[in-house]
Amino acid sequence: MAAHTSMLHIRVDDDIKEQATAALTTMGLSVSDAVRLFLRRVVVDQAFPLELKVPNAETQAAMEESRAMMASRRKGENRFASADEMFADLEKNSGK
Incomplete structure (x- = not known):
């Protein structure tokens, strides 16, 4: 209806x-x-x-990064070749 x-x-x-x-x-x-x-x-x-509210610049950047990551996954692309590579990237970008 x-x-x-x-x-x-x-x-x-x-x-x-x-x-x-x-x-x-x-x-x-x-x-x-x-x-x-x-x-x-x-x-x-x-x-x-x-x-x-309009997201601040940091949140907008994170949203764009997320959209790009999802688009890559839909194309069958992997962001990292291995779990070790992913953890290394996390370490590098965690501010430690």
């Missing part, structure tokens, strides 16, 4: 919409996705939802 949907029209300052669109894109969401998520959380929690 198809879900019934409704169109929601809102007025937003152009500058706010542009800035919000940029921030949401960084989070992997469209404005429509964000509004749907917002409304669903209001329904589920019966409260105003918590604020989503």
Whole structure:
């Protein structure tokens, strides 16, 4: 059975919409996705939802690294040739 949907029209300052669109894109969401998520959380929690924030530079770098690693795995590529190589990399990058 198809879900019934409704169109929601809102007025937003152009500058706010542009800035919000940029921030949401960084989070992997469209404005429509964000509004749907917002409304669903209001329904589920019966409260105003918590604020989503744009990840800081370190978190964004980690997310990009993770995406690249997943893409490599999908292609059948291994990041390390052996467990020893993986542990050596962990040691090197752990700050010890």
